[in-house]
Amino acid sequence: MSVQVGERAMPGTEEARTPLVRLRGVKKYFPITRGIIFQRRIGNVHAVDGVDLDIYPGETLGLVGETGCGKSTLARVIMRLYDPTEGTIEFEGRDITRLKGRELRELRRHMQMIFQDPFASLNPRRTVGSIISEPFRLHKTVPRDRIKAEVQQLMELVGLNPEHYNRYPHEFSGGQRQRIGVARALALRPKLIVCDEPVSALDVSIQAQILNLLEDLQEEFNLTYLFIAHDLSVVKHVSDRVAVMYLGKIVEMAPGGTLYRNPKHPYTGALLSAVPIPDPRLAAHKKRIILEGDVPSPIDPPSGCRFHPRCPSAQFPICSEVEPTLEPMRPGQVVACHFPLPDRAVIDEGAEEATPSAGPSAG
Amino acid sequence: MADEGIAGSVAAPGGGDRPSTIVGRSPWQIFWMRFRRDRVALGAGVFLVLLAALAITAPLIARDLVHHDPNALFRDTLNEIGLPKVGPSAEFWFGVDTSGRDVFVRTIYGARTSLLVALLSTGFAVVLGILLGSLAGYLGGWVDTVISRAIDLTLSLPVLLFSIGIAAACSIKAEGCLGGLIQPGISLVTAIIALFTWPYIGRIVRGQVLTIRNKEFIEAARAMGASTGRILLRDVLPNLAAPIIVYGTLIIPSNILFEAALSFLGVGIPPTTPSWGRMISDAARGQLYTVAWWMLFFPGMALVLTTLAFNLVGDGLRDALDPRTQVTG
Structure with a gap:
């Protein structure tokens, strides 16, 4: 199994290359209406709420997050299956946000999608x-x-x-x-393939086969993947960079290895701490960060930092009032948090080389 | 994937489309296997085929076998006060009616009217229902609102009252209504029945389209750049075939009864055209059936058996097309 994750991606060279896909301030709200004949809008589901994202040619960008955080909606906005409420989408430097009819159909040749449910x-x-x-x-x-x-x-x-x-x-x-x-x-x-949880409906043994197939095809056809999953070990296996989404926003983005070794956002830390580690020696050094409560409703998301009601390191009032922006932490790593985690907050020891490159899934 | 190896070695070289050792069955082949096992539905289907054959050959039977025209009046079969005195006999198989006409010949001619009107009106209703139902379900928004309210409105109308009204309005002038498109007679009755039955199909189609619309294969088609029309035609419609066939078949018997009811009330079909509904109405007038039971019995039985047969076939189709029901045996 050919697995090299992480650092083969672009240290510092990101800005120099033109992204294949460039999202700026993309929002997608779904209206909630009431009434039979005259429909009144009584609210919005903030499925995707202001996402900036660059996907570079030839890379695999992993996108992780809990169910309902807006990953799939974001994928469909990029695919132009949904029209974004706000923001711009560029593909190879060309604004495709409002393309229609013929031009849109022409564009579809260059971006395709693999779906989650192989039965539906x-x-x-x-x-x-x-x-x-x-x-x-x-x-x-x-x-x-x-x-x-x-x-x-x-x-x-x-x-x-x-x-x-x-x-x-x-x-x-x-x-x-x-x-x-x-x-x-x-x-x-196509140039871009959006994979919307392509293996989450499959048996673990089959997952590996499909992931390897995708990897081989990427090499052969120079494909760019946006790879969505909620299984961190799957994303780790395939991604050059990983973006973490929470309630419609990207809270952290970093090259795979960096993210797994040094998560900065408490939410990323919590997600990583929930991944089982197949090495008991290493697992003993893992700190569990257990989140309280459920994901808040995207209809009325929390003020300030969206994660503050569940965040173990939240400090008030700043976290509930000021919305953090994505700030660079180290090369390639950006995080939206007022109080980022210290280095090695989740796994303590021997992290450099011992981070297990555990098969397709640790499940 | 063990079977792939076997299949690969068996298939002839170069023949990529040759069936492999395990023959793939299309959904329709599976349907036919299941339907064939349902003896009752199969029997009902055979009855309907025979009835259709009888209806199609009715003029030949009347001319060459029975030698009675459907409107020929045999005055000598009536008694002095004009009541039919000849019941089922060698000459008149189903007896004669109050005008001295052959009930058998009129019954098989009535099958022509009933089947023609029922099939035509069901056909129009299905086409209209698919068109409007799938548009409402797929497009949603105001299109859905308008079509769905139209369905509700049509279903809430008092059907018989409106039918009589429309029939009367369209029969005033000989050229009919809608600029001569709908003439009094069979086309008028067909139009009325289709008008009042399409909402049933439309509603079912809309519901089915709503569930199919959100399937990922529709998104896949859109992501590939397929147009709305193409998606509806190639991805949505084939998945609707099963419910449409089932409900279409189940609407036919109710449309037969609808036509009979209209004829019974003397609306639509001209009196000279034999129709089961009108024959029953003739028999019921002045309680004639107390003297001439055959006038009620034969068209009545024809109506009951035909309705029953269509219902049984419809049930059989539903069982065979719905993968959730298990046909045993």
Whole structure:
């Protein structure tokens, strides 16, 4: 298993390169309405609430956070499946925030998505061949008589038997179905693939296969991934940089190794402390940071720092009144916290090399 | 993935689309396997096929087998006060009615009217229901509001009252209404029935589209750049086939009864066109069935059996198409 996480990413060179995707102040609010004929807006769900994010060509950016923190919404805003309420999205330096019709369809060739649920993401009434060839028929990148050969080549590439061209999704296992999803996303040779929890619905043994497939494809086709997950060990395995999201905001972002060794945001610390460590010697040195209470409602998020009601190191009144901004901590690491954690707050000892590169998942 | 190795070695070289050792079954093949096991539904289906054959060949049967025209009057079969005195017999299989017409011939001709009106009106209702229901469900917003309120409004109308009213309004002039598009007669009855039954389909389609719309494969299609029309046609509609077929089949019998009710009330279909509803109404007038039971019995039985058969087939289709029901045996 070829795993090099972390520091191969760009120390200090970030600013020099143009990002493939650039988000500035992106917000997505979902209205809550009441009334049958005349709908009144009585509130908003602040799913994504002011996100700045750069994704550089060729990298894998991990995005982690609890269920309901807005990860998937952010992914769909980038994919232009949802229109952002505010903010701008740039793709290769071009503003795509308000693209419509033809131009938007043209753009779709360059960004594709792999979905979480391999059962819901494939139309049960269509054959595998028809599912994978749909992008070709929509964008006419391949002449009609070449489509089938092209699809079968794709199937082979992702580890499916090309003989199964005429089968239906229900005849495949979860892992195979996810491979179909990967083949479909790959068909147009996109530059960006947004992976929305692509392995969280799969068995652990299958997760590794899919993650390795994604890694191989990245090398072969020079892909850029936005990799969303709630499983930190999965994200660690694949990501160059990791962004941590809480209640619609990014609270910390750092190269993978840095983040895992020295989380600065108390929320990141709490998430990391919850990851089981398969090495008992190391696990003994781990401090558990246990969060109290539930995630607050995104309809009426807390004032100041959104994490303050659950934060073990919150100090009042500053945390409940002043909203922290993302500040650089060390090369490549930014954190939005008034009182960042000290170094090695979660794992104490031998962190440098002993941080276990634990398989696909420690679960 | 053990089967892949086997399949790969068995398949002929170069034949990528050859079926492998394990034959994939399409959803429709699975449906047919399940439906075939349901004997009752299968029997009802056979009955309907026979009925349709009888209806289609009715003119031939009347001319060559029975030698009675549906509107031929056999005065000698009536007694001195004009009541039919000939019941089921070798000459008149189902007896004669008060005008001395052959009830058998009129019953098989009535099947033509009933099936034609029911199938046509159900067809229009299904098309209208799919169109409006899927638009409402997929687009949401004000489109949904308008269509959903229209459905509620239509369902809240007193159906018979409005049917009689519309039929009367459209029968005043010979050219009918909507600029001659709807003529008095079968097209008028069909239009009225379709108007009052599309909301049932529309509502079901809307609900189904609402659940399918949020499936990830729809998002996948949008992410690939498919247009709304293409998504509705290629991704949404095929997944609606099962409920539409089931409810369409279940609406047919109620539309047969609807047509019979309209004919019973003397609305729509001209008196010379044989129709089960009108035959029953003729039999009921002045309690004629107390003297000539066959006038009520045969069209009544035809109506009951046809309605029952469509319902049984509909139930069978639902069981076979719904993966949650288990067909045993």
